Amino acid sequence: MSSTPPLRQPCPPGACDCGREQLHAQSPQAQRILLLTRQEEKRLLERLENLKSLEDLQRLQTKLYEQLGIRVQVAPGYNEVRTMRGFVIELQDQPGLCRKTRQAIPAAIRRGLERNPQVAYRLLDAHDLLGGGGDSPV
Incomplete structure (x- = not known):
């Protein structure tokens, strides 16, 4: 007996x-x-809000793509990064x-x-923005 996984309910028209x-x-x-689903989305957002390391963020990005096909890119903005809003998070x-x-998703990553x-x-x-790529001249 094969049961189909629950699918997200459609949004109101x-x-x-x-x-x-x-x-x-399109293809499956x-x-x-x-x-x-909405329940799985809540779990995902909670995981994104509780990031432990950069590797954790990268692992979640990989899983999002592998399991759902969602590509998330997180990078420093083109100008200065003074707050978390300085990061560019694109889906x-x-x-x-x-x-x-x-x-x-971007809001949860920022949090x-x-x-x-x-x-x-x-x-x-x-992204070598803190100058960690070389020896200091001092």
Whole structure:
């Protein structure tokens, strides 16, 4: 007996621009975004808010892509990074990804960076913005 996993309930008509209707014509690989139910979304956001390390963030980014097809890119902004708002957090456009989820994921990552600033420092250092790439002239 095979049971199908629960799928996300559709948004009310006119309330979202997720393009869920387009998914029915696409491959099952593209439809995996519908596996992100509201309950699973809450668990995901909680994990993103409780980041422990840069590796944890990278692992979550990999899992999001592998399991749901969501590409999340986190990088320092083009100008200065004085607060967590200085990070650019982008989600690749994808049919079926709810508007609220597209807003909630970056917000949860920012909250995670605020709670654990060491992750933000490691992210900056990974992009060589703290000058950790060479010897100091002193």
